[in-house]
Amino acid sequence: MNSIILNEKAKQIQLLLTDCDGVLTDAGVYYNEFGESLKKFNLRDGMGVERLRKFAGTETGIISGENSAALHLRAEKLKITEVHAGIKDKAALLAGIMQKHNLQPEQIAFIGDDHNDLGIMQLVGFSACPADALPAVQQQVDYICKSKGGEGCFREFAELIITARNHNSDAYQARKGVTLQTGRNIDKGQPCYIIAEIGINHNGSLETAKKLIDEAVAAKACAVKFQKRTPEVCVPKDQWEVMRDTPWGRMSYIDYKRKTEFGIEEYAAIDRYCKELGIDWFVSPWDTGSVDFMEQFDTVMYKLASACLTDFDLIKRILFTGKPLMLSTGMSTMKEIEAAVALIRSYDEAYPFFIAHSTSAYPCKLEELNLNMIPTLMKKFPGVPIGYSGHETGLSTTVAAVTLGATFVERHFTLDRAMWGSDHAASVEPQGFQRLVRDIRDIETALGDGIKQVYESEIGPMKRLRVHINPVEVQVQKDKVLA
Template sequence: MNEILKQKAAGIKLLISDCDGVLTDAGVYYGSNGEDLKKFNMRDGMGVERLRKYAGVQTSIITGELSPSIAKRAEKLQITELHLGIKDKVVVFKDICNRLNLQPEQVAYIGDDYNDLEVMRLAGLTACPADALPQIKNQVDILCTLNGGEGCFREFAELIIDSKSNAFSASSLNGTITLNNGRVIGKGQPSYIIAEIGINHNGSLETAKKLIDEAVAAKADAVKFQKRTPEICVPKDQWELMRDTPWGRITYIDYKRKTEFGIAEYATIDQYCKKLGIDWFVSAWDAPSVDFMEQFDTVLYKLASASLTDFTLIQRILETGKPLMLSTGMSTIKEIEATMNYIMAFDENYPLFIAHSTSAYPCPLQELNLKMIQTLEAKYPGVPIGYSGHETGLATTVAAVTLGATFVERHFTLDRAMWGSDHAASVEPQGLQRLVRDIRDVETALGDGQKKVYESELAPMKRLRVNISAEYKEKPTA
């Protein structure tokens, strides 16, 4: 894109798209009842969400079609400016500009057919898919390399995002990722310390708030919870197994339901964390849980080690555009590679973290394998590498930072003797305070690797050294 087009793209506030031939291919699909169906591309949906989040640009659809599939897709993507069955797109274009108080040059348009020509003459920036009609190709500012329904909308959206220069910092460029609150994680930054509450709240909101309080007191950077849909995550053959719990002897599925927070609890947690100034996010274990969490403006998503091969879940998280933290416990290198290849195929610059982990609770020292932090760093240069630990003790987590972990995560509890599966491998409040303190001390002590003589050394030098360099002979001692 040349500089003139970049300047145009930087001023765009709304992207209007045709549907057939752009958001969908040119095919016609019918359901079993004869209803008209549409085949949408997930990458294009991601483009809508990224435009909104990283460039502040909204999306509108103007189409001559009346398919309910388009309405459903628009609802899913939160596109409110949806205009179906339109014969005169110019009239609708002008009405949108008037209602939204936009100048035509602030509106971009992507289309593929002759009925898009008049609108294109009004819009400030135009594009079309690679398989658009010849006259359209001659009219537009940008000819996409991808066909309609195969990611051309996303391609155009990314050009607009890049022109505005406020997208996330790509990890492939400098090894850092900027969260939506401005916090930077990666090389050259203080380690991002995560207190993993998980399900250690035991279904109690008050316990959760106490854990948040302790994490804030310890000066952790974030707290993390886990979000599941029990009916999806618990195998059906385990639903009716009986278990002794704080709520009495109940079925396993009822136990999992009681430890899950809903909208009321997470709304309270969201407000409480914002009030106390600490980040929060979750490990989402299934796609509906991601949909649920999208109600909140959390800083990232964590993918638990158990979910590393769950590509349906990964796909749903990628569609949100939020940074993704992968945990690699119980995984082979080939499985890690497969997941990384899947993500890179979706977006080679997707904001991504990788956490080395061993999924034993608690994990024996000989299985921590901390040198994997350096192995992952060498294998995926530019991607922030961290550590998710389940061991007892603190020294090994501090060691992970010295080996290059740009973030660390430890399970956290009020009391390791509490009822529940994760408490025994968790850190108590005093331990979390010591962990944060020791990590910050080590970061300070690591220095910059450049040899120098400090002012505090001058007096011992003059007392003890036989031959003092001329540059230090006249320097006053402290």
């Protein structure tokens, strides 16, 4: 089928129905130690569901001949509510689905791979299959994906629909900003997204972490951020047995790093606590194993620490999750920043990411903050939200970053700068963070819209002080105020 017809079919799609085994999974059979059946889902396909919803206004439904707990859990995570499992006659379901959603057949697409998918494929407006579908299926469908089942075929088909439904490519490319799953939008013209970086300032104490979260909420921060490492990967082996003085006594460096690292229980508690308090949370993973670990939690994004900007394996692992990615650019050259951005765009031209200007010195000297890099990055990467990750002492320079266009800011956060640990000295205490948020919000209000006007509060002084007054212009300004 030629590309024009494909495009016409694709741009009408408002609901994409998919088989599960052989499309969202590789159709493999896996069992855990208890003999329970497992499913291997592709994370890129999951991102396709979210992107369909966000960029095309197209919802996803699952119709599967199999019925498993894994299928329902995956659907729940992706917020797919149209789920039909254990179905033998898929075509018979279609009439009810169309009536429920008030859709016509040409507004529905289906992607499947086996004989039991042929019936429904004949009824919908647009059909597709993975590259490894049965020959009989490949002969019938409108579109054969280049990817196999469980290896991105759903995402490929989803992107075809997204592109078609946003057929004005200029408008599609003009989409700016990053919208998080909590609904917050990071972009020009939006309130600055303010991040309290707890990092490792919890010193291995969940109680301290919760106090920091409490203080961040009190300061009206938008998010808190932690750091996650696998000590055995991130600590050089020649440093493992180096002895250090710590608050818990003298111990090897590797044991110290293990002691300050949160595990599943702590992060599960943090996840619950942040959701209860209504504050976003996420982490900077320092190795691929830490990304695997954090995927147990539904965080709003990942941050790539400045030290990891050249770690392409780590970047690729984060991209595979589909979650928005913040790049921090301390200790980096412009070429290294460009290379990281090129990697992201080669993975997905429209992948949601943003860039934080930063200088990796703790604390950083004023003359090395180089805040003018913020407009430089804005010019270099148009449409990409640019922010600031600061390590200086004082607050005014972070506020200044917002006046220069930073759409998000991040500062290290501590209960007490005198606490033991490497990051406390360059951190902001609770009262200071409250002032920082207040001052940023005041600046946002004061910046206005850049359009010159006479305010109602000025009309009285104008009448008293000006010799020559245009009464028509005064009335126009009054009318604008009333409007």
